[in-house]
Amino acid sequence: MAAINLNPKDRFAGGQTSIRRPREFMYFSFDDKHELHPFSDESISYYYPPGLGTPGSQERLGNLNVGFETFIQRDDTIDEHLDGLLDTLQVYEEKLWEQSKAGSIKLEDVRVRTDVVTWRGMMTKILTALFDDFNEFEMNATSYQDTIFIEENKAAKVEHRNQDHSRPRRRDETPQELMQYWGYKFEALSVLRKPWAEATREEIEDRNSTIVNNNAQFCSIVRTGIGQTSLIIAGEVDAVLGGRPDKADGIIPWVELKTSQELKPNDHKDLLKFERKMLRFWAQSFLLGVPTIAVGFRTPNGHLTRIQELQTQKLPQMVKNSTGAWDGNMCINFTAAFLEVLKATVKGPGVWLLKRRKGEPVIRITKIEDSGTGNILKPSFKAHRERL
Ligand code: A3P
Ligand code: MG
Ligand code: MG
DSSP states (O other): OEEEEOOSGGGGOSSOOOEEEEEEEEEEEEOTTOOEEETOOTTOOEEOOTTSSSTTOGGGOEETTTTGGGOBOOOTTSOOTTHHHHHHHHHHHHHHHHHHHTTSSOGGGTSOOOSEEEEHHHHHHHHHTTTOTTOOEEEEEEEETTEEEEEEOHHHHHHHHHHHHTSOOOTTOOOHHHHHHHHHHHHHHHEESSOGGGOOHHHHHGGGGSOOBTTOEEEEEEEEEETTEEEEEEEEOOEESSOOOSSTTSOOOEEEEEEEEOOOTTOHHHHHHHHHHHHHHHHHHHHHTOOEEEEEEEOTTSEEEEEEEEEGGGHHHHHHHTTOOOOHHHHHHHHHHHHHHHHHHSOSSSEEEEEEOTTOSEEEEEEEESSSOTTTSOHHHHHHHHHO
């Protein structure tokens, strides 16, 4: 077993861990039925915030409660492991394989090489671990062909959630499900499903009546690096500003959409709470190279009040100059150190559990299976790799 202590935090101060700017090299869409389409951009959304077309209508940007009763919600208790990511990787490698058979690339260049493959959500948990006191997680990791694959331990997550839900709700409390809906409704009000130049006025104005369905997702898969570790990270991106550039190398103007309760003016406690929350906004966006975060502020009853666009890159300094709730550089230093321990521990056959309990300043990596790769790698992916 290995353990990484989060305290004392000072160990992770100073210095400059090298980081590689995330570059998209694969992508996929889940359609409205949550079916996977590797290398399809059909589920991309285009950022077009409400109120833009109607000058002076700032006072009523939208009621996020509208349509809750028709919400089509993805069943997120289903354990998808790394499937969408691995299927897309397989399609990518099969194309390279064809090229190698035609002699245009070498066979040894067909298999994508990297230290770590995982979902963005897992890396967000690691990147925020140092400063998020509510942070808790269970993940499974396995090593296969010199790459560590990390998935969420879904069973543990569902169990935690059920425990949370068994807590009796205060009478004046907004139901959890409704508050979650506000996030998706904000997305529906802020995007178009086609480039704005192709959208009709009706399509722009009718967004308030479209049925919200969170099955459709567009996911970007990037190569990146933190310290001495190379990573392939996949995650959902909410929208793009303008369009995706044709040139593969450029920064893609993705926009992460978030809702947050309007701040009470001059209330330090409220500001601190918001800036703590910004740690997650920053981490999520930083990992995929999402440059802009659009925050839809809302009243306690779910009415949009304003939208503020934040530059991901500027958030750490902004928070440092304000409440000092977290330090982005320390988060990156910690993540680099964690990844070193991970690489030294998750070796050879078997499955490891990466676990942090709420309130405990330690991440434990424990071997839980002595052989195989658990359910982390789907059989079709392994069969594909064996063929290469
Ligand atoms: P908000 O973030 O505006 O609350 P994402 O922000 O990752 O794009 O997710 C979109 C919405 O999904 C969120 O909107 C929230 O409603 C819901 N959501 C995301 N992660 C969640 C989580 N861990 N628990 C509950 N709801 C979540
Ligand atoms: Mg999202
Ligand atoms: Mg979002």
